[in-house]
Amino acid sequence: MTDNRVERRLAAILAADVAGYSRLTGLDEEGTHARLRERLRGLADPKISEHRGKVVKHTGDGVLAEFGSVVDAVRCAIEVQRGMAEQNATMPQVKRIEFRIGIHVGDIIVDDNDIFGDGVNIAARLEGIAEPGGVCISDDAQRQLRGKVDFAFEDMGPQNLKNIVEPMRAWRLRMNASGSPAAPIEPPVESTQALALPDKPSIAVLPFQNMSGDPEQEYFADGMVEEITTALSRFKWLFVIARNSSFTFKGKAVDVKEVGRRLGVRYVLEGSVRKASGKVRITGQLVDAVTGAHIWADRFERDMADVFALQDEVTVAVVSAIQPKLFQTEIAMATRRRPENLTAYDLFLRAMQQFYLSTREGLAEAIRLAHRALQLDPQFGFVTALAGVCHMQRVLYGYAVDPQFDRKEAVRLMRLALSIDDSDPDTLAFAAIISAYMVGDCEREIEMANRAVALNPNSFLAWSSRGHVFRIAGLPEEAIRSFERAIRASPVDPRLHLMFVGMGMAFIELRRFDEAIVAGKKAQRQNPSFPPASFCLASAFAHLGRDGEAREAAARLLETDPAFTISARMGRRRQSHLKLLIEGLRKAGLPE
Structure with missing residues (x-):
């Protein structure tokens, strides 16, 4: 008679993965993979063995391990993070691989050299809320550590973990910049009344x-x-x-x-x-x-x-x-905040997260969240401009069911945002972009973009806006300089694909087709599903007579945007700055 009972045991589970892995692979897929493999095999795996743990499996961008003791698991996590910090010290910021580690003690199911169950799921969710280079542990794990280690823990309070029904109390291990645990904090001798935090960062x-x-x-x-x-x-x-x-x-x-x-x-x-x-x-x-x-x-x-x-x-x-x-x-x-506790600023931040996706669904959700924020704070000028830009992008990307409505709504929200606050550089930046695409008043748009960068010369948004405005005004060289300043201001920004596409289109109008291809490929790595990256590449390849690559880029464009036609996407824009781009799209065989 076969024994079908499931094998269970109590264990300390360590889950680790790489913070921002998609961004790193987008920048350098092969190099990131090689560095991660080196860190896993040369650092994480040996440390796990050294602390009497067992590597259960590598999870693509991380590792899952089992320990008999939570003390061993935490000591191992600290050694791994210290080693990572040392190896990262000589690496440029954009190439650094940083682990987030979660640790839980709980019941696990063992099946064919793998482990399953809530214990594993909770460790993985704790890893998800850990800081890059940090360690987050469950309350169960922290209770077993009391009095046994000298590390300083911060109480994070109850956390709502994905797919875990009840909120769980979590603890963060305080780490310093060297990857070592920080010393326990002594209470101050003299204490004054704590000031309330402002409603913005x-x-x-x-x-x-x-x-x-x-x-x-x-x-x-x-x-x-x-x-x-x-x-x-x-x-x-x-x-x-x-x-x-x-x-x-x-x-x-x-x-x-x-x-x-x-x-x-x-x-x-x-x-x-x-x-x-x-x-x-x-x-x-x-x-x-x-x-x-x-x-x-x-x-x-x-x-x-x-x-x-x-x-x-x-x-x-x-x-x-x-x-x-x-x-x-x-x-x-x-x-991570509960829906009933969201402020106008929280809703704005959630809207920005959706806006960064540049998808049909993302823009629709960003508009919905922006309007919820405005219900709570009607004088929030920048979120008004954000909603306007989302309506504009629905027209530009072919997502609009009623393009005329989105066009009018973009202009209405732009004017409303400026009436609320025309001295905020980010509001001015968004207003300048909306006007450039939806209105067409070059002098006013250039004036707004220049004011935005004068008010905040370190703003990614101000410089990126200036790049788009100058490109549309038929000044591609100045546009490229602005895009380069934007990238310098925020070198790992989630909107870099927009900068590279803008540069690519400007390079095409300057007949610098090889540079346009480099920029288009960078945009594609940053956001593989972003259609403008493909039409930039299709046009540049076609101008160089690289017909096979032009057709390949055109096919990829039609995969991500099946409704694409030159007239639909370019027909409503002022075309003086798009002459060579459109000529290249026709050479690539894209539908009129």
């Missing part, structure tokens, strides 16, 4: 530590902080603590959580400056002051030539790194 830039051993260099470190504070202040969606308040912490050993509590901010940026032998090295790290989690860390090294030019250069580098990261962190938090 809030940040304080602390004085950078002068590591040069030369008191004369204090001016450089202080100047750097002032420049960064000023640059961040130009983002109206950010609440930035003034320099005078931040500098009250100068020269003091600070607890970031206490700083956040006393200044009433969610995020704290801290760093150091070291000058020696004609060079300067600046390190910075962005910390969630509520949880103590490290969100971002990097270092910059430059030759010490013109001090003020150097400050400007490093300021741009720091702001372009942390501003997009901070915004993505806010979006991630908004998606």
Whole structure:
């Protein structure tokens, strides 16, 4: 008689995967795969064995492992994250592979060298809410660790985990930039009343530590902080603590959580400056002051030539790194909030997440969420402009059921947004794009785009808007320069495919077809289902007489956009800036 009983046992389960794996493979598929395989086989797998664990399987971009002891599992996780941090130290930010790790103790089902059950599912869900480079554990795991380890844990409270019925309490292991567990936090001797957090992302830039051993260099470190504070202040969606308040912490050993509590901010940026032998090295790290989690860390090294030019250069580098990261962190938090607790700003963040998808369904959902936000806050100018851009894109991408309605609605919302706030650089940027595609008043559109970049020269959106406006105005060289500035301002932005397509179309009008192909392929890697990347490639290949590749790009375009015709997609646009693009599409055999 066959024994059909399922084998079960209690185990500590470790689930790890790579944060932002799709973005990394989009940038460099083969290189990312090779680096991940090296990290799994050379670091994660040996550490699991060393801590008496068993690798159950590799999961494409991660690993699932089983341990007999949660203490072993957590110690292994720390060793892996420390090793990852060390290997990432010499890697450019955009190429870094960072693990997120989740650990749970629970009952598992064992079947043919694999494991299943809620215990495995919970570990995987905890991994999903861990910070890149961090470790998140369940309350069950934390209870078994008490008194056995010296690590500092942060209580994340009840978490709503996907496909897990009841909210589960979770704990975050505090890690510092080196990948080591942070020391336990001592309660402050003196305590003041904590300030309430503002209703938008809030940040304080602390004085950078002068590591040069030369008191004369204090001016450089202080100047750097002032420049960064000023640059961040130009983002109206950010609440930035003034320099005078931040500098009250100068020269003091600070607890970031206490700083956040006393200044009433969610995020704290801290760093150091070291000058020696004609060079300067600046390190910075962005910390969630509520949880103590490290969100971002990097270092910059430059030759010490013109001090003020150097400050400007490093300021741009720091702001372009942390501003997009901070915004993505806010979006991630908004998606985890319960629907009944959503504010207008939460709804805006959710709308932006859908807008980034550039799909028919994504734009429809972004419009719905934007209107819900406006019901709560009718004076939210930027979300009004966002809804207008979504209606515009439905026309441009052929998603509109009633193009005339979407066209009119885009223009109506543009005008409403400007009446609410015509001094916000992001609102101006969106308004300029809508006007360029839907109205056609070159002088006004160029004026709005130039005002947007003047108000915030570090804004991805302002520079990208300027690129589209100048391209449509028939000034492709200036458009390309603007797109390049946008990419510099946000080098890992989810909208980079729009920049590369804009550059590709501008290159075509300049007859720089080889460069158009490079840009089109970059856009396709960023967003494989984005139709404009394919028609950019089809046109450029056709102009070069590479007919086979042109037909292949045209076929891919028709797969992603079966209703595509040249007249439908290009016919309603001002065509002076599209002459060579359209000529190439015809050569590629695309339907009129």
